[in-house]
Amino acid sequence: MAGNANATVLFIHRDPPQLTLFNEKGYGVVTATSGCEGLRLLMTQSVDAVVLEYYLGLLDGSVVADEIKHIRPHLPVVMVADPQGLPHEALKSVDTLVDKSDGPHFVWAALHFLLTTEAQRDRSAVGARTMQERRGETRTRKRAMRSNQVAADPSHQASPFSTELWKDILDGTVQF
Numbered sequence: 001m002a003g004n005a006n007a008t009v010l011f012i013h014r015d016p017p018q019l020t021l022f023n024e025k026g027y028g029v030v031t032a033t034s035g036c037e038g039l040r041l042l043m044t045q046s047v048d049a050v051v052l053e054y055y056l057g058l059l060d061g062s063v064v065a066d067e068i069k070h071i072r073p074h075l076p077v078v079m080v081a082d083p084q085g086l087p088h089e090a091l092k093s094v095d096t097l098v099d100k101s102d103g104p105h106f107v108w109a110a111l112h113f114l115l116t117t118e119a120q121r122d123r124s125a126v127g128a129r130t131m132q133e134r135r136g137e138t139r140t141r142k143r144a145m146r147s148n149q150v151a152a153d154p155s156h157q158a159s160p161f162s163t164e165l166w167k168d169i170l171d172g173t174v175q176f
Contacts, residue, residue: 007048007115012038012064013080014053021104022111035059039067047075049111053100054081054090062090069093076114080107 008028011019012035022029030045032038035056042050050068054061065077079094082101091097096110 008046009111010038010041010045010047010050012050012052012056012061014056019051019104019107021108025108035061035064038064039071042068042071049076049078049115051078051080051107051111052094054079054086060090062087062093065090065093076111078107078111078114 006026006028008030009022010030010032011022012032013019014033019029030041030047032041036059038050038052041047052061052065052068056064061079061081065079068075068077076095077093079091079097080100081090081097083097083099086097095114098106098110
């Protein structure tokens with residue numbers, strides 16, 4: 001998933017032109033003015049996140065958010081609404097809520113945060129797997145070196161590494 005301005009955002013909003021800030025920031029924008037149209041676009045377009053207005057007419061935003069999470073559970077959803085009149089259950093399928101009076105910059109900031117943290121979480125998961133793989137490889141190398149008695153033996157002249165470096169390699173303080 002994109003964590004920057006290369007992301008494509010689906011706006012399901014009665015007044016999508018007010019969200020032109022996203023175009024200015026370099027985001028791809030797909031717009032719908034009703035929940036039904038938004039769900040149809042979600043099925044046919046590749047999007048990285050959804051900005052959803054709660055008050056949409058026939059289908060309120062919470063019903064649309066529930067459907068979005070049913071179709072694509074990990075897709076970030078930002079709801080724009082007046083929190084005063086919002087039923088508590090309206091937020092169960094939403095990642096964050098932005099008060100509609102806060103304006104498009106707050107919507108952008110909330111969405112940017114969600115996309116950035118999602119991308120960071122994805123990179124962290126890959127990094128954790130890579131570190132585990134490196135640790136496994138390091139342990140395997142240590143065992144091989146010990147079993148071949150190539151360890152820090154000062155009399156071992158053919159070694160390309162110094163005795164000090166071998167000690168660091170064996171105790172895990174040096175990794176390649």
